[in-house]
Amino acid sequence: MEKGILLTGGGGFIGSHLAEGLLKKYPDERLIILDDLSTGKIENIPKSPNVNFIKGSITDRNLIEDIFRSFKITKVFHLAAVASVQKSVEEPEYTHKVNFDGTLYLLEESKKYNVDKFIFASSAAVYGDLEDLPKREDMPVKPLTPYAVDKYSSERYVLNYYHLYGLKTVALRFFNVFGERQDPSSPYSGVLSIFIDKIKRFQNGENTKIIIFGDGKQTRDFIYVKDVIKALILVSELEETNGEVYNLGLGKETSLLEILEILEEYVPELPPVEFAPARKGDIKHSRADISKIKSIGFEPDYSLEEGLKRLLRYEKVILKEKEKV
Incomplete structure (x- = not known):
């Protein structure tokens, strides 16, 4: 069975840059990109013989199972989401299906097939309007919207899958x-x-x-997208990041x-x-207080x-x- 890296949301802004970064970093690995193109764009996806693009949703449990059956997935970079805070307020049920249920489906398959590492894109939105600055990972959180609540609950599930089941996971809280x-x-x-x-x-x-x-x-x-890609690949390669969450800003x-x-x-x-x-x-x-991610060698x-x-x-x-x- 062919090995591959699964990238969800690879047609989006950050996801398409990550796709380029992964193809450069792992030129011999198959890259499976899953995106329903609700906000992503087909033209953002790199044209490479190593890319398998699958148009579909992370909420499609059967499709997720089929991908894990068809490839030996080594890493999952989970960036797919309803990224609009406003849409989450207007359509909380739909947003929850994508931003939470979709994460859970991917975690379950990753656990079942012993994926090497699961990397999750969380958000600084989890901190809400708490006034203490800079934001540290060990601070209280106050998610104020369905988007932020789903990001935080997904993040907790992601980290708990390491502590409960041994699936190697890590989460990054993206700032702007x-x-x-x-x-x-x-x-x-x-x-x-x-x-x-x-x-x-x-x-x-x-x-x-x-x-x-x-x-x-x-x-x-504000953090430039190329530095985000650098951080995502870095945390995916280090054992010490397992079960940890990191702020990602400048x-x-x-x-x-x-x-x-x-x-x-x-x-x-x-x-x-x-x-x-x-x-x-x-x-x-x-x-963001970025001293934690700097301690593992990240520098913008x-x-x-x-x-x-x-x-x-x-x-x-x-x-x-x-x-x-």
Whole structure:
């Protein structure tokens, strides 16, 4: 039976970057990508003879069983999810089926077939609006939405499968990931991709503006997608990560106003900025304590500015003369 790595959500923003990273890291391994393309895109999936793409949902128990019967799965990278917090509020039952039940199906098959490692993409949303900063993995959590509750309960199941059954598992709590292929029209899109999309439209002559909800002083911990991929592969290879959860950010707070200042350094002119009332439930400040993941050898390769510059070039934004080199 052919060995393979299973990647769920491989057509999505982070998943497609992980697919590229896995193909590069493990050139002799088959990569099985499962995605229902509800938010992922077929064009995001790398074109490689080593890729088996399966269009389907993690909620399809029979399909999951069939994949594990057809391949000797060595690792599972579980990124598939309903990633929209708003959709989880509007459709909690559907979201739960995907974000929790789907995780459980994958864990059960991974246990049954003795998978070498199960890596789960959790979220900083589990911390909710608790004010203590920076966020440490041993702090209390306060998930405020169905999305956050499902991420936290999935995360606990993932870690408990190590402690109860010996399945080697690890979870990463993603903070604000940004980078190429993040869809600015998606309901869960990062603020950076929305800002850059507005700049592109403005440069193309559209009458558009950047809208900031609140005073713009709200902060986030932004991490470039290539560093996320580096961390995912790292934790998948180390025994010491078994049964552990790690924060994944840069460990720095940046306000939306500071983001605009950085963009002003690179772009000749920004669209007009309009302030709107703060959105209900928006968290004011967020910053990860990343000392735990650093203790196993992780160091981010990209600063926020370096990641932003790469993203601006990828999006073909017109830059100031001095930034064109």
